[in-house]
Amino acid sequence: xxxxxxxxxxxxxxxxxxxxxxxxxxxxxxxxxxxxxxxxxxxxxxxxxxxxxxxxxxxxxxxxxxxxxxxxxxxxxxxxxxxxxxxxxxxxxxxxxxxxxxxxxxxxxxxxxxxxxxxxxxxxxxxxxxxxxxxxxxxxxxxxxxxxxxxxxxxxxxxxxxxxxxxxxxxxxxxxxxxxxxxxxxxxxxxxxxxxxxxxxxxxxxxxxxxxxxxxxxxxxxxxxxxxxxxxxxxx
Numbered sequence: 001x002x003x004x005x006x007x008x009x010x011x012x013x014x015x016x017x018x019x020x021x022x023x024x025x026x027x028x029x030x031x032x033x034x035x036x037x038x039x040x041x042x043x044x045x046x047x048x049x050x051x052x053x054x055x056x057x058x059x060x061x062x063x064x065x066x067x068x069x070x071x072x073x074x075x076x077x078x079x080x081x082x083x084x085x086x087x088x089x090x091x092x093x094x095x096x097x098x099x100x101x102x103x104x105x106x107x108x109x110x111x112x113x114x115x116x117x118x119x120x121x122x123x124x125x126x127x128x129x130x131x132x133x134x135x136x137x138x139x140x141x142x143x144x145x146x147x148x149x150x151x152x153x154x155x156x157x158x159x160x161x162x163x164x165x166x167x168x169x170x171x172x173x174x175x176x177x178x179x180x181x182x183x184x185x186x187x188x189x190x191x192x193x194x195x196x197x198x199x200x201x202x203x204x205x206x207x208x209x210x211x212x213x214x215x216x217x218x219x220x221x222x223x224x225x226x227x228x229x230x231x232x233x234x235x236x
Contacts, residue, residue: 009140009141009142009145010086010142012140012141012142013083013086013140013141013142013143014086016139016140017086017087024201024203025087025089026087026088027201027204028087028204028207028209029084029087029088029089029092031204031209032080032081032083032084032087032208032209033080033081033084033088033092035080035084035209036076036077036080036081036083036084036092036094037094039073039076039077039080040073040077040094040097041097042073042076042077043070043073043074043077044097044099044103045073045119046066046067046069046070046073047070048103048104049066049069049116050063050066050067050070051104051106052106052107052112052115053066053112053164055106056108056109056112056168058164058167059167062160062163062164062167065160065163066160069153069156069157069160072153072156072157075149075153076149076150076153077094079146079149079150080146081093081094082146083142083143083146083208087207109168109171109172109176110172110176110179112168113164113165113168113169113176113179113180113183114179114180114182114183116161116164116165116168117161117165117180117183117184117187118183118186118187119161120157120158120160120161120162120164120165121158121161121162121165121184121187121227121230122184122187122188122190122227123187124154124155124157124158124161125154125155125158125222125226125227126218126219126222127150127154128150128151128152128154128155128157128158129151129218129219129221129222129226130210130215130218131147131148131150131151131154132147132148132151133210133214133218134147134205134208134209134210135147135148135151135208137205137206137208137210138205138206138207138208139206139207140207140208143207143208144208146208147208162230162234165180165234166234169234169235177235180231180234180235181231181235184227184231187227188223188227188228192212192215192216192219
């Protein structure tokens with residue numbers, strides 16, 4: 001979208017948001033703010049991931065992709081806080097991010113693989129599918145643009161995670177296959193986190209936020225149709 005088209009889409013979104021009942025508007029503002037906060041934390045996650053890859057002598061292209069992913073998350077943060085601000089009617093932005101000392105611990109290759117499976121292969125795949133579904137349901141062009149951008153980027157992040165796991169499996173000479181299998185099983189058994197979206201108000205979907213029931217259905221489909229075949233391919 002051009003800058004003019006972006007502003008036109010945002011203006012249309014502001015008009016539709018202004019017509020919402022106050023309680024729904026407040027809930028949606030909180031949901032988009034929560035989404036922005038999670039994206040903000042993901043910047044630190046990928047910064048940590050870059051250091052972890054360095055500590056296990058990962059190939060340069062994987063390290064470079066991790067830095068690109070951190071910049072993606074920075075853009076997602078700005079986009080989501082922008083949408084939260086529209087719904088809240090006031091400018092919103094990130095607070096200082098609490099960085100715990102354990103974030104800077106450098107795991108061995110096996111522990112890094114387990115983390116990458118959980119956060120990257122599983123987590124990013126599910127996030128990409130959710131964002132794509134939310135984009136399809138959103139009524140506003142501004143919402144669809146933001147969500148399709150997030151969906152595309154999260155899909156790339158999932159691809160990066162799979163490449164990292166494949167490299168680690170090759171490096172270990174097969175010694176990590178069981179750890180990878182168990183990590184995937186834990187991810188596939190995980191439940192959807194309810195967060196602020198633990199309700200059945202389908203009006204949310206027109207505003208780019210999925211209900212808990214819809215998220216559960218998406219997760220079940222992605223696990224069956226994408227993650228299980230991907231696991232079999234990794235371990236073949």
